[in-house]
Amino acid sequence: xxxxxxxxxxxxxxxxxxxxxxxxxxxxxxxxxxxxxxxxxxxxxxxxxxxxxxxxxxxxxxxxxxxxxxxxxxxxxxxxxxxxxxxxxxxxxxxxxxxxxxxxxxxxxxxxxxxxxxxxxxxxxxxxxxxxxxxxxxxxxxxxxxxxxxxxxxxxxxxxxxxxxxxxxxxxxxxxxxxxxxxxxxxxxxxxxxxxxxxxxxxxxxxxxxxx
Amino acid sequence: xxxxxxxxxxxxxxxxxxxxxxxxxxxxxxxxxxxxxxxxxxxxxxxxxxxxxxxxxxxxxxxxxxxxxxxxxxxxxxxxxxxxxxxxxxxxxxxxxxxxxxxxxxxxxxxxxxxxxxxxxxxxxxxxxxxxxxxxxxxxxxxxxxxxxxxxxxxxxxxxxxxxxxxxxxxxxxxxxxxxxxxxxxxxxxxxxxxxxxxxxxxxxxxxxxxx
DNA sequence: TACAGAACGGAATCGTTCGTTCCGTAGTAT
DNA sequence: ATACTACGGAACGAACGATTCCGTTCTGTA
Numbered sequence: 001x002x003x004x005x006x007x008x009x010x011x012x013x014x015x016x017x018x019x020x021x022x023x024x025x026x027x028x029x030x031x032x033x034x035x036x037x038x039x040x041x042x043x044x045x046x047x048x049x050x051x052x053x054x055x056x057x058x059x060x061x062x063x064x065x066x067x068x069x070x071x072x073x074x075x076x077x078x079x080x081x082x083x084x085x086x087x088x089x090x091x092x093x094x095x096x097x098x099x100x101x102x103x104x105x106x107x108x109x110x111x112x113x114x115x116x117x118x119x120x121x122x123x124x125x126x127x128x129x130x131x132x133x134x135x136x137x138x139x140x141x142x143x144x145x146x147x148x149x150x151x152x153x154x155x156x157x158x159x160x161x162x163x164x165x166x167x168x169x170x171x172x173x174x175x176x177x178x179x180x181x182x183x184x185x186x187x188x189x190x191x192x193x194x195x196x197x198x199x200x201x202x203x204x205x206x207x208x209x210x211x212x
Numbered sequence: 213x214x215x216x217x218x219x220x221x222x223x224x225x226x227x228x229x230x231x232x233x234x235x236x237x238x239x240x241x242x243x244x245x246x247x248x249x250x251x252x253x254x255x256x257x258x259x260x261x262x263x264x265x266x267x268x269x270x271x272x273x274x275x276x277x278x279x280x281x282x283x284x285x286x287x288x289x290x291x292x293x294x295x296x297x298x299x300x301x302x303x304x305x306x307x308x309x310x311x312x313x314x315x316x317x318x319x320x321x322x323x324x325x326x327x328x329x330x331x332x333x334x335x336x337x338x339x340x341x342x343x344x345x346x347x348x349x350x351x352x353x354x355x356x357x358x359x360x361x362x363x364x365x366x367x368x369x370x371x372x373x374x375x376x377x378x379x380x381x382x383x384x385x386x387x388x389x390x391x392x393x394x395x396x397x398x399x400x401x402x403x404x405x406x407x408x409x410x411x412x413x414x415x416x417x418x419x420x421x422x423x424x
Numbered sequence: 425t426a427c428a429g430a431a432c433g434g435a436a437t438c439g440t441t442c443g444t445t446c447c448g449t450a451g452t453a454t
Numbered sequence: 455a456t457a458c459t460a461c462g463g464a465a466c467g468a469a470c471g472a473t474t475c476c477g478t479t480c481t482g483t484a
Contacts, residue, residue, distance in 0.1 A: 010481085013431065035471050046433035047473085057472065110420045123420070127413070144403060147392075148410040154374060158389065161373035162366060176363075177370065184396035184403075191356055191401050198360040201339070208322045208335070222452090225460065247442055258462035259444085269443065 019043045020050060021067075024060055029104035030163065032112055036060070061113040068105025069122040072097060076129035086140030091182055093133050094152075098174050103160035144187045155181055164203055172196040231255045232262060233279075236272055241316035242375065244324055248272070273325040280317025281334040284309055288341035298352030303394055305345050306364075310386050315372035356399045367393055376415055384408040 023043035027034045036057050040047045054060040079093035097103075106123070115123075130149050137143035159174050159181065176196045183191050235255035239246045248269050252259045266272040291305035309315075318335070327335075342361050349355035371386050371393065388408045395403050 010430090012480095016431090036473090037471070040433095046431095048432055048434075048475090051473070052431065107419060115420050120420075146406050150411040150413065150416055151388075153416060154376075154385070154389065154411055155392075158370040158373055161370055164366075173366070177366065180359075180367075180393070180396045183401065184392045187403075189395065189401035189403050191396075191399075194358050199362040199366055201362065204362055204365060207319060208327050208332075222459090224451095228460090248444090249442075252462095258460095260446095260461055260463075263444070264460065 016043070016045055016049055017053065020045065020053065021063075024064055025067075025101075025105065026167070028061070028064060028109060029101055032109050058113040061109055062116055062119060065106050065109050065113075065115075065119055066122060068100070068102050068109075069119065069126050071100040072102040072106070072126045073122065073129060075100060075102075076126070076133055079133050080129070080136070085142075086137055087142035087186065090133065090137040090143060094156075094178060094182065095175070097156060098159055098178050099171065101160060103156045107157060108160065142187060143185055147185055164199060164207075169203075173199065228255070228257055228261055229265065232257065232265065233275075236276055237279075237313075237317065238379070240273070240276060240321060241313055244321050270325040273321055274328055274331060277318050277321050277325075277327075277331055278334060280312070280314050280321075281331065281338050283312040284314040284318070284338045285334065285341060287312060287314075288338070288345055291345050292341070292348070297354075298349055299354035299398065302345065302349040302355060306368075306390060306394065307387070309368060310371055310390050311383065313372060315368045319369060320372065354399060355397055359397055376411060376419075381415075385411065 020039065020043045024039045027039045027042055031038075036050060037047060039060075040050050043049075050060065054063065075093055075096035078096065079089045082089040082092065127149075130153065134143070134149035134152060138145050159177055162174050162177060163170055164173055173196060176194050176198070179192050179194050183189075232251065232255045236251045239251045239254055243250075248262060249259060251272075252262050255261070262272065266275065287305055287308035290308065291301045294301040294304065339361075342365065346355070346361035346364060350357050371389055374386050374389060375382055376385055385408060388406050388410070391404050391406050395401075
């Protein structure tokens, strides 16, 4: 049932669709106020390829934000559907959302564009699900009860603020600090081994380099 | 031994010195790429008052960064001078640095200006002291040993990324998450009561407002 | 073998945003 | 009065970046 393999021009267009979104995600999660030309360069396409798909920079940002909320919602639903160990359901939720970089795609971009009605709705649904996941973990006694769902949201943002090296290294480090965060959230208190190597002095010092 | 109370004009100049630095700290820790006019407005002075004191924006940034490093160094030395409970010495260090917002004054500004030789030196000294504080806490068995000094640096940055409401509320929330972080660092594992009210939904939602 | 249209690449356009400089005032001290 | 220090804030000029435009390249179709 493979669709007719689209010939040359259309195939490229379809590939561009994805390349542009990927590039936009990479660029705007790194720098929410990056110029749109940075996206086109990273995607390896011209600027017009972008404007053909999104009426404006704002349109692209809205799309990214919507995707980020969708990822968030999907992760929440996945967790809520999990049976078995409540703590595992909760940690899976946290890890999925950190990996999706939802915070960087949503709240970090907020304020740089006009939220649509649709985004508002998705955001409300995401908040609702976050509360459900939180409540379930607390009621199961796995999550310390003095931490609220709003606290969790800010913890996501703190982890998302880590940006070091390439995307892979960043993910690795985020997992390291997520482990630390989870250690502080777990009831009863306990320490898990920390994954991934800690930051090296070189990694830390490199950031002092001038904009070049 | 009060110095001759400086008469009118000079008194204002002295007051401006401080007003400008305060404003610059507030503005640039909120937004490292803020325009210099934002600083003069916040300080309630004209732009020329700024340029009279600092040759350029870069000069002002260097000054702020240097001050930030000094605060960091002072907090470290204070902690190292503490006798008694090693864990308390460590938590005091963490809290002092979070309160000084050292991260926002140093690494967050790095890359927006050319580091001077002097800054480089201060930074090296700060790193050295950080290692001493870390080592002491680990050797005393108070700090979990799989966390490195570099990890602590990134944890500072994560806490500094929290910016919500006014300065006071931000500090309050940072204390809340610092408590959480310390819970995950402490050996043996234990939970402390969380200070300050958690973020409210309003606080979280407000940030979706357009740039207006 | 032309022809119309979709998709592009990327230069040109047009505001806007800043860092910095300049100029006219006002307060001080001699 | 005169010279000097500090200022406030307008003016200037360069840079940046969103968006538009135009010429070109493919595809599919007569």
